Amino acid sequence: xxxxxxxxxxxxxxxxxxxxxxxxxxxxxxxxxxxxxxxxxxxxxxxxxxxxxxxxxxxxxxxxxxxxxxxxxxxxxxxxxxxxxxxxxxxxxxxxxxxxxxxxxxxxxxxxxxxxxxxxxxxxxxxxxxxxxxxxxxxxxxxxxxxxxxxxxxxxxxxxxxxxxxxxxxxxxxxxxxxxxxxxxxxxxxxxxxxxxxxxxxxxxxxxxxxxxxxxxxxxxxxxxxxxxxxxxxx
Numbered sequence: 001x002x003x004x005x006x007x008x009x010x011x012x013x014x015x016x017x018x019x020x021x022x023x024x025x026x027x028x029x030x031x032x033x034x035x036x037x038x039x040x041x042x043x044x045x046x047x048x049x050x051x052x053x054x055x056x057x058x059x060x061x062x063x064x065x066x067x068x069x070x071x072x073x074x075x076x077x078x079x080x081x082x083x084x085x086x087x088x089x090x091x092x093x094x095x096x097x098x099x100x101x102x103x104x105x106x107x108x109x110x111x112x113x114x115x116x117x118x119x120x121x122x123x124x125x126x127x128x129x130x131x132x133x134x135x136x137x138x139x140x141x142x143x144x145x146x147x148x149x150x151x152x153x154x155x156x157x158x159x160x161x162x163x164x165x166x167x168x169x170x171x172x173x174x175x176x177x178x179x180x181x182x183x184x185x186x187x188x189x190x191x192x193x194x195x196x197x198x199x200x201x202x203x204x205x206x207x208x209x210x211x212x213x214x215x216x217x218x219x220x221x222x223x224x225x226x227x228x229x230x231x232x233x234x235x
Contacts, residue, residue, distance in 0.1 A: 042086045067126060118177035127155075129155065180215070187222070196233055
């Protein structure tokens with residue numbers, strides 16, 4: 001079979017996969033076939049099923065493929081920048097649409113509510129991210145702001161930026177949250193120090209920092225305020 005025949009045969013295969021998805025439903029596709037179908041649009045004309053299988057084998061699941069960093073995806077054989085960009089964008093899209101809508105109607109009544117919001121924002125991210133959630137007098141969410149992004153083991157809480165955001169949205173209270181992609185949710189010494197500094201700055205402005213939530217690598221969630229070691233920090 002010459003090169004022209006190979007391309008023609010692959011074109012027929014792609015048509016069969018697309019037709020099967022349309023006629024039988026996308027939910028009948030295996031993870032490998034679904035990933036293959038996506039890659040039809042980033043890698044034209046050539047066979048991509050083996051690349052789809054390699055990706056899932058490399059990362060362990062379709063979910064982890066979509067959670068992978070752009071640079072890491074580019075290193076997988078058969079994956080170019082176009083495919084890595086598409087998969088990264090697809091992963092971010094999935095994370096955004098899967099989050100519950102949070103606006104001025106979302107009220108946080110308990111520490112479990114704080115944990116659930118933090119987990120929905122931070123679980124599954126491959127790098128440490130810090131968010132500030134600003135609230136009004138009724139404990140309704142006014143703004144969720146991403147303060148910083150670090151690497152897999154460390155992030156920096158920008159106290160000045162957090163204070164400015166809280167002032168700008170006229171928050172009366174707020175809480176900070178971040179994730180530990182490769183560690184448990186136990187706070188580090190740096191986490192404790194930066195939280196203490198933020199509490200002091202907020203208190204001077206009449207804003208109450210109500211908690212610091214940490215989401216661990218195993219999706220366990222920790223409340224610093226609920227820990228007797230640190231609870232007095234927040235009063």
